[in-house]
Amino acid sequence: MLNASLKELSNQLTEKKISSVELTSLFLQRIKKFNSDYNAFITTNEEISLAQAAVADKILAAGKGEALTGIPIAQKDIFCAKGWLTTCGSKMLSNFVSPYDAGVIERFNQAGAVNIGKTNMDEFAMGSSNETSFYGMVKNPWDTKAVPGGSSGGAACAIAARLAPAATGTDTGGSIRQPAALCGISGIKPTYGLVSRYGMIAFASSLDQAGPMAKSAEDLSLLLNVMVGFDARDSTSLQRDNEDYGRDLQKPLAGLRIGLPKEYFAKGMSQDVESAIDKALTEYRKLGAETIEVALPNAPLSIPVYYVLAPAEASSNLSRFDGVRYGHRAESYTDLADMYRKSRAEGFGPEVKRRILIGTYVLSHGYYDAYYIKAQKLRRLIAQDFAEAYQHCDVIMGPTTPTVAFNLGEKSADPIQMYLSDIYTSAANLTGMPAMSIPVGFGENNRPVGLHIIGNYFKEAQLLNVAHQYQMVTDWHLKSPV
Amino acid sequence: MTLSLNDVKRIADLAYIEIDDNQAQATLTQLSSIFNLIETMQSVDTTSVEPMSHSQSVTQRLRDDIVTDSDQRALFQALAPQVEEGLYLVPQVIE
Numbered sequence: 001m002l003n004a005s006l007k008e009l010s011n012q013l014t015e016k017k018i019s020s021v022e023l024t025s026l027f028l029q030r031i032k033k034f035n036s037d038y039n040a041f042i043t044t045n046e047e048i049s050l051a052q053a054a055v056a057d058k059i060l061a062a063g064k065g066e067a068l069t070g071i072p073i074a075q076k077d078i079f080c081a082k083g084w085l086t087t088c089g090s091k092m093l094s095n096f097v098s099p100y101d102a103g104v105i106e107r108f109n110q111a112g113a114v115n116i117g118k119t120n121m122d123e124f125a126m127g128s129s130n131e132t133s134f135y136g137m138v139k140n141p142w143d144t145k146a147v148p149g150g151s152s153g154g155a156a157c158a159i160a161a162r163l164a165p166a167a168t169g170t171d172t173g174g175s176i177r178q179p180a181a182l183c184g185i186s187g188i189k190p191t192y193g194l195v196s197r198y199g200m201i202a203f204a205s206s207l208d209q210a211g212p213m214a215k216s217a218e219d220l221s222l223l224l225n226v227m228v229g230f231d232a233r234d235s236t237s238l239q240r241d242n243e244d245y246g247r248d249l250q251k252p253l254a255g256l257r258i259g260l261p262k263e264y265f266a267k268g269m270s271q272d273v274e275s276a277i278d279k280a281l282t283e284y285r286k287l288g289a290e291t292i293e294v295a296l297p298n299a300p301l302s303i304p305v306y307y308v309l310a311p312a313e314a315s316s317n318l319s320r321f322d323g324v325r326y327g328h329r330a331e332s333y334t335d336l337a338d339m340y341r342k343s344r345a346e347g348f349g350p351e352v353k354r355r356i357l358i359g360t361y362v363l364s365h366g367y368y369d370a371y372y373i374k375a376q377k378l379r380r381l382i383a384q385d386f387a388e389a390y391q392h393c394d395v396i397m398g399p400t401t402p403t404v405a406f407n408l409g410e411k412s413a414d415p416i417q418m419y420l421s422d423i424y425t426s427a428a429n430l431t432g433m434p435a436m437s438i439p440v441g442f443g444e445n446n447r448p449v450g451l452h453i454i455g456n457y458f459k460e461a462q463l464l465n466v467a468h469q470y471q472m473v474t475d476w477h478l479k480s481p482v
Numbered sequence: 483m484t485l486s487l488n489d490v491k492r493i494a495d496l497a498y499i500e501i502d503d504n505q506a507q508a509t510l511t512q513l514s515s516i517f518n519l520i521e522t523m524q525s526v527d528t529t530s531v532e533p534m535s536h537s538q539s540v541t542q543r544l545r546d547d548i549v550t551d552s553d554q555r556a557l558f559q560a561l562a563p564q565v566e567e568g569l570y571l572v573p574q575v576i577e
Contacts, residue, residue, distance in 0.1 A: 193538055323563060336572050337498065339573055353509075364496060415516060
């Protein structure tokens, strides 16, 4: 049951071999037993989860079940869920029980899925190791000395440790794909605008995009079918026809053109990662794909561009946390401004403050053009590089991360080293293109390696096809640390 | 570009985040190295490039000017640190 695919779980539920209440209880018990080892969940709520499962069982009994009816899904603690503590990994929201559901939560509820709990994450999704969470670090189930990646580290850990069959994540610079890679699972960030941002606590609004995390590409396609959809409450939500993201899973890959950006295979990638990626590419050639070198000359500037745009937008978004309407308020203060200053100094952790300060500076008088506008111009050049590359190839591949999971504490004192963890992933956020990570082997200390697959706008079905065909002939995605 | 301790204190002030001298000094060191990384952007000439804020060419949607939400004041104010008679309480601003 723990290793079953979502399709297998759905079949078991439909055939009444197990009920949703039983399945939900199984995972709740595992969380109870093992969460202290990993710290993957911030909150569980047995009462709500089991009530949702009971409702799902009625729908299943009536023969009205859909693909995810009755299946437990772990929700990243960035999604507001009615009646659930929703902290975003921050002391600032440590008392915030959401009065409403995010668009994503609504869609899972409508699909009859069960919310199995809220997963740990870097504070306000700012981090690549899950060490900035107010609720403590998450451990990598493959090696508890290692980070799980971040910011969706709790979600990736929960799937790898078999504490949940699937999970949601959000990705602003790599926060779905990097932890997926480091924990040996699959995850996809869809095209910007496909999944509603309503009720998803904002970090950098022009980059934030939610997506699913699971054991396989096939599972991701079922989750994506539920998550994607227009939402008028999100001003950048895209109005498009519904798609079945699993429609092309079985398509053969003969003739597929894989672009390998020379910039992503240059210095910086560790030997063990390179060797796993090379083997994966060999497998793709066996499947009939051809690989060609492409150039993304401006891609190496993704990190500096990202560290202007994301903090700028964050400094604006996080100004709403002022201790007036909700969230943390300081105990004592002299006047209104002092109340703001103390509440924010106490409520935010060091990395969040650092990014608010960077953002405030780059948006301040006299620096706006030199930093913010400059970064937006480079963002266009990076997008043009990708557009040019897609003239010659169908998908782009490379490593998701330059190294396997690093040790807890190894980079937490050096922000720059931490930021460079997202060197390959952040371009997909800047351009808005869909991108995913799948497990393709193991490197040093038996820690997982992820293959990064980037597609052109709205090519999610193709990415999932490319990932699924690989997963049909390999078994890396079936490996489990437990 | 070089950041000074005063710059750090000024931006902390603009961001409404209290910061003491020790923290300001540590922050200065970290922000300086981050801005060195950011400076590498200047190596590319972007004179005639249009800034890009969104990947898709979308236009702002408009809707009719009608009430779409119900009154949820009591529900929302249940979360507030301090309320009285339906109002959010903050320290006195006007004498």
